Amino acid sequence: MTLSQLIFKLKKLKKEKILQNLPDSRVDIDIYEEIDSTNEECKRISFTNDFHVIVAEKQTKGKGRLGKKWLSPPTGNIYMSISTEKDLSFGPISLFTGLICKKSIDEMIITKKIGLKWPNDLVLENKKIGGILVETETYGTKKRTIIGIGINLNLPDKESWWGDLSKFKLDDEREIIINKIIIGLISGIEKPNSHWMNEWREACIHINKEIEINKNNQLLKNIIFHDVDSDGNAIIKTKKGYDTFTSGEINIKGIY
Numbered sequence: 001m002t003l004s005q006l007i008f009k010l011k012k013l014k015k016e017k018i019l020q021n022l023p024d025s026r027v028d029i030d031i032y033e034e035i036d037s038t039n040e041e042c043k044r045i046s047f048t049n050d051f052h053v054i055v056a057e058k059q060t061k062g063k064g065r066l067g068k069k070w071l072s073p074p075t076g077n078i079y080m081s082i083s084t085e086k087d088l089s090f091g092p093i094s095l096f097t098g099l100i101c102k103k104s105i106d107e108m109i110i111t112k113k114i115g116l117k118w119p120n121d122l123v124l125e126n127k128k129i130g131g132i133l134v135e136t137e138t139y140g141t142k143k144r145t146i147i148g149i150g151i152n153l154n155l156p157d158k159e160s161w162w163g164d165l166s167k168f169k170l171d172d173e174r175e176i177i178i179n180k181i182i183i184g185l186i187s188g189i190e191k192p193n194s195h196w197m198n199e200w201r202e203a204c205i206h207i208n209k210e211i212e213i214n215k216n217n218q219l220l221k222n223i224i225f226h227d228v229d230s231d232g233n234a235i236i237k238t239k240k241g242y243d244t245f246t247s248g249e250i251n252i253k254g255i256y
Contacts, residue, residue, distance in 0.1 A: 004132060013055060017175035024181060029053040036061040036073070038081035039148040043137050046118050047085060049096060055080045062150065064131050071158065076129075076171050077106070078151040080178060082185055085142050090192035092232025094134045095187065096122045099200045101130060104180035105151070109168045115205035118225065118234055122151065123205055126255045127163025149181065197228070204228075206252050211236075215248040225250065 013031050028049045035041055035129050038054040040061070042100040045052055056079045059072035059128040078085065104230065111178055115123040122130030133148035152164035154173065170177070201207055211225045234245040 006081050007029075013057065013175060013178075018055070020175075020179055020184070020228050022179070022186075026050045027053060028187070029055065032056040034058045034060065037148075038079055039063070039135055039146050040131060042081045042083040042146040042148075043135075047083075050053060050086065051082055051084045051182075051186060053080060053082045055178060063148075064133055064150070069160075071155070072150070073157075075154045075156060075157070076174065077153050077155065077164075078149065078174060078178060080181070081146055081148045082142055082182060083146045084189065086189055088145050088189060090189075091197065091230065092119075092228075093145065093147060095200050095228065095232045096188055096196060097132045097134070097149065098122060099196060100154075100181055100184035100188065101132070101149060101151065101202065102203055103176065104184060105165070107180065108173055108177060109165065109169060112168075112203065114175050114203070116200060116203045117205055117255070118228065118254070119232060119247070123255065124165070125162055128161055129163045129165060151177070151182060155184050173208075197230070201227070205255065206250070209252060212251040213245060213248045214251070215245060 006235045010235065012025070015029055015031055018029060024048050032054070035056040037059055039055050041054045042052065058074035058226065059079050062072035063069060064080060089150060098116050098120055102116055105114050112124060115125050120132035121128050130149070130151035135146045137144045137146065153160065153170050155164040158164070206225045207227065209225055211223060212219055213222045213223065225234060226237045226242065227235040229235055234248070235246055236243045
C-alpha cells in the first residue's frame with residue numbers, strides 16, 4: 001500500500017477510546033494531527049493532573065536517543081508521550097516502559113513475540129519496530145519525567161534495519177494499544193512490581209550473547225552482554241572481567 005493510500009484510509013484517533021478504563025480525573029490527554037514532537041509538547045504544557053498524555057498522527061521533529069531523528073509520517077503509527085511529576089525512583093523507567101510496550105503489543109498479535117534490545121528498542125524478526133526516549137525537566141522544585149514512545153504499525157518507506165507491524169493489520173487497534181500502555185505504565189509507577197526486571201531479562205534478545213558496543217565513538221568488539229543491574233545499566237563481560245555501561249549503542253550479529 002502506498003503512503004497516500006495509507007493516509008486516505010487512516011481512521012483518526014479517538015480520545016474516548018484511549019481513555020477507556022482510565023480515571024479521567026487523573027489523566028489528561030491531547031491528540032494532535034501534527035506536532036513537532038510529543039516529548040517537546042510535554043515540556044511546554046501546564047500540569048493539572050497526575051499524568052498528561054500527548055499523542056500525534058505526525059511529528060515533524062520526532063527524535064530518538066542520542067539526538068537521532070525519529071521518522072514520523074502520518075501512516076497510522078503510534079507517537080506518544082506520557083509525562084508525570086511522580087517519583088519514578090523504583091527502577092530504570094526506559095527498560096520498564098519497553099517491557100510494558102512489548103506486553104501491550106504481544107496481546108494484540110498473539111502469534112509472535114516482541115523482543116527487547118538494551119536499552120530502549122522493540123524488536124520483531126530482527127528489525128527495530130519501536131523505541132523509547134525518556135527525558136527529565138525541572139520546574140522549580142518539581143521534576144517532570146517525560147516518556148516518549150514510538151511504535152511502527154505502518155511504515156512504507158523505511159531504512160533496512162527498520163521494521164513494522166503492518167502484516168498484523170493493527171490500523172483499528174491503535175487506541176487499544178495506547179490504552180494498554182498508559183494503564184500498564186500508571187499501574188507500574190504507582191504499584192511497582194519487584195519481578196518486572198526478570199521479565200525484561202526473559203524478553204531481552206541478547207542476554208549472554210556476543211555483541212559490539214559503541215561508546216563515545218569507540219567500538220568495543222568480542223564482548224558478552226551479561227546482564228543489567230538494578231539501575232538498568234548494561235553489565236558487559238570482557239576478557240579482563242566485567243564492566244558497566246550506563247549508555248551506548250549495541251550491535252548484534254544478524255540483528256540490525
